[in-house]
Amino acid sequence: MFMNNDFMLYPNFKTKALTFSYDDGPKEDRHFIELLNKYGLKGTFNLNSGFMPETKNENDRVSLEEISSLYEGHEVAVHTVHHPFLEKMPASVIVTEVLDDRRNLEKHLNYPVRGMAYPFGTYNDTVIEACKNCGIKYSRTTEAHHNYILPEKWLKMPSTCHHADERLFELADKFVNSSPKKETRFATHGWLFYVWGHTYEFRTDEDWARLEKFFKLVSKRDDVWYATNIEIYDYIEAFRALEYSVDLSKVHNPTGIDVYLLHEEKQYKIPAGETAKF
């Protein structure tokens, strides 16, 4: 993984980012979104277009009709049409499952769907290659590293933890009360706190109360960027695309995204398409 020598800040000089990734599109997504919106948080929702009221009479799921309004301001991503174990399928079926899901979802959205979560979190090299060929930029697994590091491979994207993880609040406390620079002087990037799950797992009032307690703790903080998975992908890729002069005194940002960094402990914003001098 290429990283330049500068410390990657998030947009507007923030040192941390928080994102959510939720699968299957159960009807509980509606209440979850209400809470995300109430606290100014952002998430990504990985949907199976074959299991919706319009396609399979599944009334315990959200409908295709409502996805553009329900998930507005968040990200809709692929979870395949029928939720198979992709690693047991031939490449042709993997491609069909991914492309048809993209096509079905994109019919109801005004952007290309580029993100994904693997059904059951399982994959192999054939799956990764097929997804890449279908225009998928990142895909989430079910691995948890209990850390705030960046993904090494976008098509094997791990999480910090599942929301039901017993370490959720320990990780949240550290996330709000410390900072990457304080934790290690060798830090090269801002922190990424990545939480995943399924909203149907919130069954009782206590479950929802625990979630809201977490939201209260991590929301409305000046040093945190609240973003969807694809916004984080696009931003990190923009940072990695920076082009430096040989003596490292000038840097060009060839992308369409403003990039923020620390160069020798000083903050810089490198506007989209511009060249900056340190």
Ligand SMILES: [Zn+2]
């Ligand atoms: Zn799933």
